[in-house]
Amino acid sequence: MHTFLGFFVECVVGCPKFVEVNALGLTVAALSSYDHNMRAAAYYVLGSFRFHLEGARFREQKQLLYLMDVVQNGIRQPNLRFIFPLTLYIARVAQHMLKPEEHMYTKLNRFLLSHQYLNLKKVPGFFQLFYSFDIEHKLEQKWALAIIGEGLRDKHCYELYDYQRIFHVILSFFHSPLCDEATQVK
Secondary structure, eight states, X not given: OHHHHHHHHHTOSOHHHHHHTTHHHHHHHGGGOSOHHHHHHHHHHHHHHHHHHHHOOOTTHHHHHHHHHHHHHHOOSTTOOXXXXXXXXXXXXXXXXXXXXXXXXXXXXXXXXXXXXXXXXXXXXXXXXXXXXXXXXXXXXXXXXXXXXXXXXXXXXHHHHHHHTHHHHHHHXXXXXXXXXXXXXX
């Protein structure tokens, strides 16, 4: 985190590059840390990033600002600890905001624009992506399942998934004829 603070103080790195190399993703992931000081540093870096983002001029700037707004509006207390799948989701969405030519950009952007804040008690957009009727539904389903699989780290993640009954959905899908072999292997 201290390295990222230096980037913004000295204006060494541009906002798109910060997102592109996943430094924003790493910073967001630090919001799930159990260490109070690590989260505080991450919040500070995100504040600095937002400040620089507001002054930057590039094509995807407005989408990234809106993502930051949606996340910020979901925070209800200082130095709040995020559950890891939420930070993974935010990091991946930020990466996709730089790729407007990809299918997931449209889906994720549409989800963000339909929300004023990120509900921190749910995996964002899971059911919309998992049950999509879009022609690219396999891609969307794979993306949602990757968030679920890679996001499971501790009991808080498990409780989040259990609250939404995500395990029931996945297990039911696994045993249905709609689930192809490649998905079952993952």
